Amino acid sequence: MTRDATARKNGEQERISGPDDRRSGLPCTGDRIAELSAAHGTPLWVYDAGRIRSHIESLRRFDVIRYMQKACSNIHILRLMRSEGVHVTVVSAGELDRALTAGYRVDGPDRPIVLTADLLDRPTLRTVVELGVPVNAGSPHMLSQIGRLAPGHPVWIRINPGFGHGPGRRTSAGGAQSKHGIWHEQLAENLALIDRYDLDLIGLHMHVGSSADHGHLAKVCDAMVKLVLAHQRPIHAISAGGGLPVPYQPGDPVADVDHCFRLWDTARREIAAAIGRPVRLEIEPGRYLVASSGALITEVRAHKPVGGNHFVLVDAGFNDLVRPAMYGSTHRVSAFGPDGLPRTGFARETVLAGALCESGDVFTQDPAHEVRPVSLPATDIGDLVVFHDAGAYGASMSSTYNSRPLAPEVLIDRGVPRLIRRRQTIEDLLALEM
Ligand SMILES: *Cc1c(COP(=O)(O)O)cnc(C)c1O
Numbered sequence: 001m002t003r004d005a006t007a008r009k010n011g012e013q014e015r016i017s018g019p020d021d022r023r024s025g026l027p028c029t030g031d032r033i034a035e036l037s038a039a040h041g042t043p044l045w046v047y048d049a050g051r052i053r054s055h056i057e058s059l060r061r062f063d064v065i066r067y068m069q070k071a072c073s074n075i076h077i078l079r080l081m082r083s084e085g086v087h088v089t090v091v092s093a094g095e096l097d098r099a100l101t102a103g104y105r106v107d108g109p110d111r112p113i114v115l116t117a118d119l120l121d122r123p124t125l126r127t128v129v130e131l132g133v134p135v136n137a138g139s140p141h142m143l144s145q146i147g148r149l150a151p152g153h154p155v156w157i158r159i160n161p162g163f164g165h166g167p168g169r170r171t172s173a174g175g176a177q178s179k180h181g182i183w184h185e186q187l188a189e190n191l192a193l194i195d196r197y198d199l200d201l202i203g204l205h206m207h208v209g210s211s212a213d214h215g216h217l218a219k220v221c222d223a224m225v226k227l228v229l230a231h232q233r234p235i236h237a238i239s240a241g242g243g244l245p246v247p248y249q250p251g252d253p254v255a256d257v258d259h260c261f262r263l264w265d266t267a268r269r270e271i272a273a274a275i276g277r278p279v280r281l282e283i284e285p286g287r288y289l290v291a292s293s294g295a296l297i298t299e300v301r302a303h304k305p306v307g308g309n310h311f312v313l314v315d316a317g318f319n320d321l322v323r324p325a326m327y328g329s330t331h332r333v334s335a336f337g338p339d340g341l342p343r344t345g346f347a348r349e350t351v352l353a354g355a356l357c358e359s360g361d362v363f364t365q366d367p368a369h370e371v372r373p374v375s376l377p378a379t380d381i382g383d384l385v386v387f388h389d390a391g392a393y394g395a396s397m398s399s400t401y402n403s404r405p406l407a408p409e410v411l412i413d414r415g416v417p418r419l420i421r422r423r424q425t426i427e428d429l430l431a432l433e434m
Contacts (some may be wrong), residue, residue: 004023006359008277011294011407016055019388025051025388026045026334026386026388027047027048027291027293027294027295027410028046028048028053028155028417029340029364030336030340030341030342031340032048032295032340032412032417033295033297033336033340033384033386033412034336034337034339034340034384035340036277036339036410036417037297037299037384038378038418040215040408040410041312041408041423041424042298042299042315042316042384043143043297043315043316043320043407043408044294044296044297044299044407044408044409044410045229045294045295045296045297045298045390045394045395045408045409045421046260046294046295046409046410046411046412046417047072047077047290047293047391047409047410047411047412048293048412049080049293049411049412049413049414050079050292050413050414051292051293051312052081052213052289052293052391053080053292054287055288055290055293055433056081056086057281058130058257058370059190059257059259059266059285059288062240062261062264062282062283063110063237063280063281063282063283064087064110064237064280064281065086065087065282065283065285065287066086066087066088066089066114066281066282066284067081067083067086067087067088067089067238067266067284067285067289068089068282068286069088069089069090069095069098069099069239069240069286069288070095070285070317070393070396071149071289071290071291071391071393071396072285072286072290072294072391072392072393072394072395072396073095073098073315073393073396074133074395074396074409074411074420074421075098075102075420076102076236076411076418076420077411077420078098078099078101078151079102079103079104079386080243080411080413081102081289082102082103082104082112084230085110086268086273086286086289087104087110087111087113087114087115087282088104088112088114088427089113089114089115089116089284089346090113090114090115090116091115091116091117092115092117092124092398093121093123093127094129094299096113096115096124096127096131096133099113100113101147103200105164105179106132106133107132108411110237110280110282111134111154111202113133114133114134114135114136114156115128115133115134115135116134116135116136116138116156116205117135117137117138117140117142118138118139118179118180118181119139119141119142120135120137120142120145120146124146125146125149127154128146129146129149129150129153130220132150132153132155133137134154134155134156134157134202135153135155135383135425136141136156136157136158136205136239137155137156137157137158137182138158138180138182138205139180139182140182140186140189140193142188142191143155143193143194143197143199144193144197144217146192146197146199146419147194147196147197147198147199147307148197150198151197151198152198152199152200153197153200154199154200154202155194155199155200155202155205155331156201156202156204156205156237156239157182157187157190157194157201157204157205158180158181158182158185158189158205158206159181159182159183159184159204159205159206159218159223159224160174160175160178160182160183161174161181161184161208161219161223161224161227162174162175162176162184162185162223163208163219163245164178164208164212165168165175165216165350167328168396171343173207173208173241173243174206174208175208178208180207181207184223184227187227187230187231188231189233191233191389195260196297201233201235201288202235202237202281202335203235203236203237203238203282204224204228204238204239205238205239205241205284206220206223206224206239207239207241207243207284208220208241208243208286209241212245212252212253212254212255214256214259214263215407217260217263217412218258218263220240220421221263221264221266221267222267224267224271225271226237227272228271228275229270229271229274232275232336233275234275234277235240235271235275235279236279236280236281237275237279237280237281237400238264238267238268238279238280239281239282239283239412240260240264240281240282240283241283241284242283242284242285242286242287242288243271243285243287244257244260244283244288244388245287245288246287246288246291246292246392248291248329248330248331248332248388248389249330249332250332255288260283262348264281264283265281268281276324278371284353286393287390287392287393290391290394291389291390291391291392291393292389292391293391294318294389294390294391294394294395295386295387295388295389295390295391296314296316296321296331296386296387296390296407297384297385297386298314298315298316298384298386298387299314299315299382299383300312300314300335300379300380300381300382300383300384300385300387301313301314301315301355301386302381303379304368309349309351309371309373310348310349310350310351310378311350311351311352311353312350312351312352312376312385313353313354313365314352314353314354314355314356314385315354315355316354316355316407317354317356317358317361317399317401317402317404318354318358318360318361318363318392318396318401319356319357319399319402319404320354320395320398320404320407321363321387321390321398322393322397322398322399323362323390323392323393323394323397324362324364324365324419325360325362325365325369326397327336327367328366328368328369330364330369330372330374330423331363331387331388331389331390332387332388332389333352333374333376333385333386333387333388334385334386334388335376335377335379335383335384335385336383336386337383337384338382338383338384340384341377343377343378344377345378345400346377346378346424347376347378348375348376348377348378349373349374349375350374350375351364351373352364352372352374352376352385355402355403355404356401356404357402358401358430363387363397373406395407395409395421400429402422403426403429405424405425405426405429406421406423406424407421407423408421408422408423409421
C-alpha cells in the first residue's frame with residue numbers, strides 16, 4: 001500500500017477513535033501568535049491545553065494512561081495531566097522531583113509514579129528506595145542494587161523482546177543494538193533475582209519505539225503473551241509502552257488507537273486467563289499526548305542566497321528544537337507577518353536555519369543531514385515562522401549551547417494564555433560558575 005493509501009485508511013479509522021491529527025493545527029491563531037511573541041519575545045513555546053485533553057480522552061479505554069514525562073516535562077503540563085487522572089513515568093531523580101512538585105503522590109491506586117531506567121545512579125537509587133517509588137528495571141543490576149537496600153521494593157521488568165521498530169537506531173528501542181530493557185532470553189535469571197531479594201513484581205513492560213505498523217504491534221503483543229505464559233508469574237499489570245505515532249507531515253500515518261487497544265486488550269485477556277487473575281493494561285505515551293499541542297514561534301532575522309539555495313535564518317537554534325538536527329525530523333512551518341496575518345505570497349524553496357554558530361543548525365534537513373528545502377511563502381525580516389507539532393521532545397530537549405538561555409513556555413487553556421516558564425536569563429546561566 002502506498003503511504004497515502006495507508007494514511008487514508010488510518011485516517012478513516014482515526015476519525016472514529018480520536019482527535020483529528022491530520023489537520024496540522026497550531027495552538028492558536030495568527031493574532032495570538034503575534035500578541036504572545038510581542039509580550040514574551042521569541043523564540044517562544046506555546047501549548048494548547050484543549051488539544052492535550054482531547055488526546056487523553058481518546059485513550060480512556062486503557063486502565064491506566066501513564067504519561068512519559070520526558071516528552072514535555074513542564075510542571076504545569078504535569079499538573080494538567082494529573083488533574084485528568086493521568087499517571088506518570090519519570091526517568092531520573094530530577095523528573096521525579098518534577099512529578100512530586102506537580103502534586104503526584106508516590107502511593108495511591110495503580111501507583112501514580114513509576115521510574116523507568118536502564119541504570120540507577122547513586123542519588124537516584126537512594127531516592128527511590130527512600131520514597132518507595134516503583135522502579136521499571138532495564139538491567140539486572142537495578143534489581144540487585146534495589147534488592148540489597150530494600151527487600152520487598154515494588155518493581156516492573158522492562159523487556160527487550162529481541163526486535164525493535166523505528167526509523168533508525170536512534171529511535172528504535174528494541175533488538176540487539178538497543179541499550180534498553182532486559183533481553184528476553186534473560187528473563188528467568190532476572191526473575192530469580194526478584195525471588196532472591198523478595199522484590200514485589202508488579203508487571204512486565206515493553207516499549208520498542210514508535211510504530212504505526214499493525215503487524216509489528218501484533219508481534220510485540222505476541223511476545224508479551226508468550227513470555228508471561230512461559231514464566232507464569234502472578235503479575236498485576238502489563239504496559240504497552242509508548243510509541244503512538246504523530247503525523248508530522250501530510251500523509252504520515254495517524255495513531256489507530258482502537259486497533260492498538262484491541263490488540264493489547266486481547267493480549268491482556270489471554271494473560272489474565274493464564275495466570276488466573278485480573279491484569280491491568282497500561283499505556284505510556286509521550287509524543288502522542290503533547291506533540292500536536294505545541295508550537296515553536298521564531299522571528300526571521302536574516303535571509304540570503306547561498307549558491308542555489310535560499311536561506312531564511314530565524315532566532316531559534318537546535319539548542320531549542322533539536323529534532324531536525326538529531327533525527328532529520330521535519331516539522332511543518334507557517335509564516336505570519338508581525339501583525340499576525342498569514343503570509344500567503346509566492347512560495348519558494350527555502351532552507352530554514354537557526355542562530356547557532358554550528359553548520360548543523362538547520363531545521364530543514366534529512367536524516368543524512370543534507371539540507372532539504374521546504375516550500376515557504378516569501379518572508380520579511382521581523383516575520384514570525386512557526387514550527388508545528390513541537391510539543392514533544394521540543395522544550396524538554398533544549399540546551400543552552402552557545403550560551404543561549406532556555407526559551408519561555410506559554411500554556412493556553414480555554415482561551416487564556418499563561419506563562420508557565422519564564423525566559424532564562426544570562427544571569428541564571430552564569431550563576432553556576434560564580
Ligand atoms: C520514550 C519512551 C516512551 C514514550 O515514547 P513516545 O514515542 O513519546 O510515545 C514510553 N516508554 C518508554 C520506556 C520510553 O523510553
